[in-house]
Amino acid sequence: MTNINDIARLAGVSVSTVSRVLNNYKYVAKNKRESVLKVIEEMNYTPNKHAIDLIRGETRTIGVILPYNNNPSFDQLLNGILAKALENEFLITVLPSKYSKEKEMEYLEKLKSKLFDGIIITSRANDWETIIPYSDYGSIVSCEYTEHTEIGCSYIDRYSSFLDAFQLLKNKGHHTAAFTTARLESNSTKQMLDAYHEIFGALPSGYHISDCLCLEDGYEAAKQFLQLPERPTAIYANGDEVAGGMYLYAKSQQMKVPSDLAIIGQENQPVGIGLGLTTVDHQLMKVGEQACSLVIKKSRKKMKIPYRIVVRESV
Amino acid sequence: MTNINDIARLAGVSVSTVSRVLNNYKYVAKNKRESVLKVIEEMNYTPNKHAIDLIRGETRTIGVILPYNNNPSFDQLLNGILAKALENEFLITVLPSKYSKEKEMEYLEKLKSKLFDGIIITSRANDWETIIPYSDYGSIVSCEYTEHTEIGCSYIDRYSSFLDAFQLLKNKGHHTAAFTTARLESNSTKQMLDAYHEIFGALPSGYHISDCLCLEDGYEAAKQFLQLPERPTAIYANGDEVAGGMYLYAKSQQMKVPSDLAIIGQENQPVGIGLGLTTVDHQLMKVGEQACSLVIKKSRKKMKIPYRIVVRESV
DNA sequence: CCTTGACTTGAAATGGATTTCATAAATTAG
DNA sequence: CTAATTTATGAAATCCATTTCAAGTCAAGG
Incomplete structure (x- = not known):
């Protein structure tokens, strides 16, 4: 695999300059920018995302803890989350929990290990007291109301x-x-x-x-x-x-x-x-969208999503 | 954030030893192992996943390109994939494409940037010729049959x-x-x-x-x-x-x-x-499971999943 | 002519782990 | 008692990009 050093060497510039080209920095001489781009093209180079995430400390990925993934309600939540994530160029990793406390903790540990910028808990098995300490490592948003100020909520009354x-x-x-x-x-x-x-x-x-x-x-x-x-x-x-x-x-x-x-x-x-x-x-789709927005904005607001009764013929 | 160097310093050992403790390496003196674990506990330390992924060149994460995520068929596929991934301790990132060629390419680029170990394409907008070059960067498995030997298939006849x-x-x-x-x-x-x-x-x-x-x-x-x-x-x-x-x-x-x-x-x-x-x-759930297995095994096999007709009263 | 600001660039530090290599001590085998 | 293993450890290289810092060129303004 070619890396940024190879590109720098082949283009006859420093890695800093290559990085500047990669990130569209303003002050790079036109000819150098072009030759760097040419080498990148020739070598079919793509920057390693882990190196970037490591140094930036950000992943633009959100984990979604979901007890069941074949359940229509959780599906609607997930759809809302996915829609909003797509809009904001975030990725969604689905974390099936089956309401297992251990699995949930495993996923929260991944937040701590910086794998996710935040986590959405659609439903949970653990106590809030167990979960809250992890809010130090990324934003945690719940789809259920809680008083705890560390947790953002997108919820239904x-x-x-x-x-x-x-x-x-x-x-x-x-x-x-x-x-x-x-x-x-x-x-x-x-x-x-x-x-x-x-x-x-x-x-x-x-x-x-x-x-x-x-x-x-x-x-x-x-x-x-x-x-x-x-x-x-x-x-x-x-x-x-x-x-x-x-x-x-x-x-x-x-x-x-x-x-x-x-x-x-x-x-x-x-x-x-x-x-x-x-x-x-x-309106679970909206609940999901709002939850995703809160994570992205690192907000701990409590957002109540309105419900409505759709009257048809069965009552 | 505390890192492995902090732990090493506080425990009075080298980072190598800390790493050995973290990875359960056999040859670490009992007392050192214990003091390292103690410091890890005290400092509430968790290794940074990006650093690990960077050096290991592996993520244990699979991307799943999905045109629609609110469609029951794709849901079944996804369920199968999630079940198998969970079983093998892999994570699944959902990549909604809406059959957009650009989105698909964006996701394949992420494979190239090492974000995923492999990608499952449940359905696609791009030609195989466009997709195949990316199989150099991770295993690509399709839920649709193709002759191309670079692509694993879990498919239905x-x-x-x-x-x-x-x-x-x-x-x-x-x-x-x-x-x-x-x-x-x-x-x-x-x-x-x-x-x-x-x-x-x-x-x-x-x-x-x-x-x-x-x-x-x-x-x-x-x-x-x-x-x-x-x-x-x-x-x-x-x-x-x-x-x-x-x-x-x-x-x-x-x-x-x-x-x-x-x-x-x-x-x-x-x-x-x-x-x-x-x-x-x-049996789309099985198709999904098999697709996931193929990615995990980095296999390019063509696996045909049998279908069956369930006879009820509507024919 | 001197100062200021706009460009331009590279060296080196940084993020945080794993792993190889070298070395040394402690056992075990012969 | 020596040779061969096994156990134990740390220094340094490696994975790969971003960013700060320092320094240099060049043109415009006073």
């Missing part, structure tokens, strides 16, 4: 959105509702439960099913809900794919949506458009 | 799979079929047309719609197909989301699937399971 969704169901005449969530231990699930109590009061037993991720999970969840002695008349699904599964199960039982069963989904995903599902759109 | 799918429709009594594709100029589309001619002969005008990516595109395509004077009785969709859209349009017109309209999709995606869509599963 999920509690409010859950209140709104439940209220919508209540206004339609339902005095209870069932719902599904992804992880039982997540913050989001806690907020969901709180919002439920706020609107409907006590949660009937069997009205909450966790670990729902895909269409099939929704199908199964609906089956379980509808086999309960006291059938729910409305369901709030944690995603439109899950809601889609519920819809398909209801249809398979000759039930009418929304008259026999109201279904509201989340995230305004493609499947919901076709099925006419009413959905709480948390 | 699409032509065969298209023949099989059309033959299936023909066996069910259809003597023509309509179909959709993603990009008009893609290799895959050419093979689709060839396969069509092979099985059905001449393509009726209006029986091929391109630029179909999502459920809504499928919905619209079905509408167009079914408004033709000579309605097709069967459609081969380039993806289950697209097929799902077609299914929903057919249903909205009170048509029965498969008796009024047969639909076959591709890639065995979640939406198709719920809708009972027959689908050609190209």
Whole structure:
């Protein structure tokens, strides 16, 4: 491999001059600039990025910690992040965690080793106390709200959105509702439960099913809900794919949506458009974009992204 | 930032010894190893990855050129790649191209600048002739077959799979079929047309719609197909989301699937399971895994991944 | 004619590790 | 008891580019 020294030697100048040419520095004699460029061309030379990153202490690369990469919600986040990164000529490295604490720490160590300028945590397994020390080594942005001032946040006010969704169901005449969530231990699930109590009061037993991720999970969840002695008349699904599964199960039982069963989904995903599902759109793409912007700007601001309810025919 | 020299000084040893401790080299006196580790701990030291990559000339990072990152097919590929990378402790950097020749070249230049050990091209805009010279700088693996020996391939025999799918429709009594594709100029589309001619002969005008990516595109395509004077009785969709859209349009017109309209999709995606869509599963996740393995092994083998037809109720 | 500022250039320091080479001490084998 | 290994360590070279510092040329302004 040819390096900058070779170029300098062949062009009969110093490495400083070659570097100046490479970086478009103003004061280089025209003839020298040309001969340097000629040698670079001839030798098919490209500067070594590691040497540059080493000395500059910057990589223009962001790591994105993602528990699952085949999940539509995280996909939307990632899409937003990628779009904004592309716009700003940053690269994105995907860091799958499967909610493993060890993996997460491994990735944070890479921030410390200067591999990334910053990290976006879409969802996490570790405590903030464990994570925060790493904010010394690069900006850390979370897609979930936290008080900690060391962490930038691009987040959704999920509690409010859950209140709104439940209220919508209540206004339609339902005095209870069932719902599904992804992880039982997540913050989001806690907020969901709180919002439920706020609107409907006590949660009937069997009205909450966790670990729902895909269409099939929704199908199964609906089956379980509808086999309960006291059938729910409305369901709030944690995603439109899950809601889609519920819809398909209801249809398979000759039930009418929304008259026999109201279904509201989340995230305004493609499947919901076709099925006419009413959905709480948390605008995850925008959440991702904003998160990426914060990392790029090394900002620790707390940015709340507005959600909206997209009304179709399933409620 | 503390570096290896600081550690050496504080521990009263040479940098070589510190490096030996860091790399678990056998021959270091127990007491020195311990004092080095103690200083590392105290100083909260982590080696700089760029310095390591610079001298080792290796990064354990793979770049993945991806035209769209919100497309279910490319998502499946990416998932496979990520799974295999995780298993082998490689990192994945996502390189969105939108089929831009310039972007692609930019990414290949990064391979040359040593940022990646290799690149996976899931789909491309540039000619192979333009791409091949970069194989000198790292392994390049394609998810599409090419004769060129410089490029590793993890691919699907699409032509065969298209023949099989059309033959299936023909066996069910259809003597023509309509179909959709993603990009008009893609290799895959050419093979689709060839396969069509092979099985059905001449393509009726209006029986091929391109630029179909999502459920809504499928919905619209079905509408167009079914408004033709000579309605097709069967459609081969380039993806289950697209097929799902077609299914929903057919249903909205009170048509029965498969008796009024047969639909076959591709890639065995979640939406198709719920809708009972027959689908050609190209096992893109496996294609991704294999592609990643090839890059890691720096292999230029041509690996054909078998496809299978998943029979459900839509044909 | 002298001063000032705009150009132009190269030597050397810098970023931070790994690795080879040389050397020396401590064992082990014969 | 000597020769051959094994163990242990540091100096210095290496990977490759950027940037500061110092110094020099040249033209314009007073």
